[in-house]
Amino acid sequence: MTRPIQPEIPSHTLPAATLDPQTRAKREEKIQVAMIALCGCWGCTLSFLDMDENLLRLLDKINITRSSLTDVKRIPHRCAIGFIEGGVANDENIETLEHFRENCDILISVGACAVWGGVPAMRNMVPLGECLKEAYLDAPTAETDAPPRIPHHPDIPKITTHVYPCHEVVKMDYFIPGCPPDAASIFKVLDDLVNGREVDLPTSLIRYD
Amino acid sequence: MNIRITLDGKEIETTAGTLLVDVAADNGVYIPTLCYQRGKPCLGTCRACSVRVNGNVMASCTVPVAEGMTVEVDAADLNDMRKALVELLFAEGNHNCPSCEKSGRCELQAVGYEVGMLVSRFPYRFPPRTREHVAKYIWLERDRCIFCQRCVEFVRDHETGRKIFTIDDRGTHASIEIDVALADRMPPEQVREAAELCPVGCIIAKGVGYDKPIGQRKFEVKSIRERTLERSRK
Numbered sequence: 001m002t003r004p005i006q007p008e009i010p011s012h013t014l015p016a017a018t019l020d021p022q023t024r025a026k027r028e029e030k031i032q033v034a035m036i037a038l039c040g041c042w043g044c045t046l047s048f049l050d051m052d053e054n055l056l057r058l059l060d061k062i063n064i065t066r067s068s069l070t071d072v073k074r075i076p077h078r079c080a081i082g083f084i085e086g087g088v089a090n091d092e093n094i095e096t097l098e099h100f101r102e103n104c105d106i107l108i109s110v111g112a113c114a115v116w117g118g119v120p121a122m123r124n125m126v127p128l129g130e131c132l133k134e135a136y137l138d139a140p141t142a143e144t145d146a147p148p149r150i151p152h153h154p155d156i157p158k159i160t161t162h163v164y165p166c167h168e169v170v171k172m173d174y175f176i177p178g179c180p181p182d183a184a185s186i187f188k189v190l191d192d193l194v195n196g197r198e199v200d201l202p203t204s205l206i207r208y209d
Numbered sequence: 210m211n212i213r214i215t216l217d218g219k220e221i222e223t224t225a226g227t228l229l230v231d232v233a234a235d236n237g238v239y240i241p242t243l244c245y246q247r248g249k250p251c252l253g254t255c256r257a258c259s260v261r262v263n264g265n266v267m268a269s270c271t272v273p274v275a276e277g278m279t280v281e282v283d284a285a286d287l288n289d290m291r292k293a294l295v296e297l298l299f300a301e302g303n304h305n306c307p308s309c310e311k312s313g314r315c316e317l318q319a320v321g322y323e324v325g326m327l328v329s330r331f332p333y334r335f336p337p338r339t340r341e342h343v344a345k346y347i348w349l350e351r352d353r354c355i356f357c358q359r360c361v362e363f364v365r366d367h368e369t370g371r372k373i374f375t376i377d378d379r380g381t382h383a384s385i386e387i388d389v390a391l392a393d394r395m396p397p398e399q400v401r402e403a404a405e406l407c408p409v410g411c412i413i414a415k416g417v418g419y420d421k422p423i424g425q426r427k428f429e430v431k432s433i434r435e436r437t438l439e440r441s442r443k
Binding site for chain 2: 109112115116117118119121122124125126162165167168174175176177179201203206207208209
């Protein structure tokens with residue numbers, strides 16, 4: 001790789017429109033909630049959106065900060081609840097997960113990938129070298145006009161040897177299985193937490209697929 | 210002979226020698242099972258039906274009831290122990306429900322829901338296991354085998370009575386094997402039965418795949434708890 005490394009400008013340091021103090025104060029009173037996806041398909045994030053009008057009802061009490069819905073790239077201030085979708089498959093995932101752990105009081109694994117690795121973890125049975133070889137060197141879609149190579153650049157996150165469930169990297173407080181979980185399951189857990197009840201997912205809302 | 214036993218603090222009357230797991234079901238107490246099937250000889254391999262009998266933990270499918278027995282099923286430590294046993298099975302093999310044909314009609318999955326498993330407390334092993342697809346009508350997805358031995362004992366060649374499935378080796382090297390010559394002369398009905406007998410998605414009938422839409426699958430229509438208790442009322 002010969003391309004010089006550009007100085008990194010994190011998006012959260014870029015100038016942004018300032019909120020009027022009233023709205024800001026109102027938002028800061030609420031329970032701060034964040035959600036991010038690591039190595040997953042964002043299906044669980046869609047389930048989060050699928051809460052539909054339930055989500056609107058909760059918005060009186062919660063404020064969604066960093067998430068794919070709001071496009072906020074860093075957690076701006078300490079959060080009460082953090083939802084994590086996806087397992088850990090590269091060094092950027094580890095960094096993001098640790099950032100969430102440091103900035104959230106409660107961290108929740110959402111979906112099969114976060115809970116045990118999910119579909120990406122199917123590569124755990126194959127040595128990493130073989131996986132990369134299959135994906136980039138022997139792939140039918142590999143470039144034909146250039147010698148086949150495995151991409152390597154400081155800007156590309158380094159892939160981990162295995163895909164790990166989130167709780168094997170940091171402490172996770174709650175788990176919502178499913179691929180993806182129903183919006184009802186996510187709502188039940190969020191509603192329990194927001195209203196200070198003990199989190200209890202009934203049998204009818206547990207599913208692994 | 211009629212006898213009396215105490216089940217979760219309630220005195221009940223039953224017949225001596227009946228298996229404890231059945232007596233419990235008959236009295237509305239669901240005990241999860243993975244290897245045991247009512248009416249078939251007990252295997253006692255999965256231990257998911259563990260309860261406390263006169264102070265000792267034992268698999269309720271292996272216990273014939275006797276006069277004066279005190280049985281505990283619903284206790285915090287026992288519920289957690291049964292849950293741990295199911296979690297062990299999920300950590301031991303590769304149980305990827307989203308990509309499994311048996312999902313929704315899988316007994317391991319259904320029992321997982323009943324014991325309230327959300328995640329396994331044990332580290333997931335991801336063992337490399339090869340698939341066996343040589344047989345004409347049966348596909349063996351070894352990732353999902355829980356070594357319950359149902360197929361080993363109950364699926365036999367109609368002509369010779371010989372076993373079609375066997376477990377080879379021991380411990381982490383254990384592997385479910387199929388006698389291809391015998392398997393290839395299984396009538397379609399027996400292939401279907403074998404696939405249904407498997408509590409997980411290990412024995413798969415070729416050419417079937419996903420045959421029911423999500424929401425209409427066996428344990429979605431009626432949970433394994435309802436099915437077990439309902440069967441006992443008949």
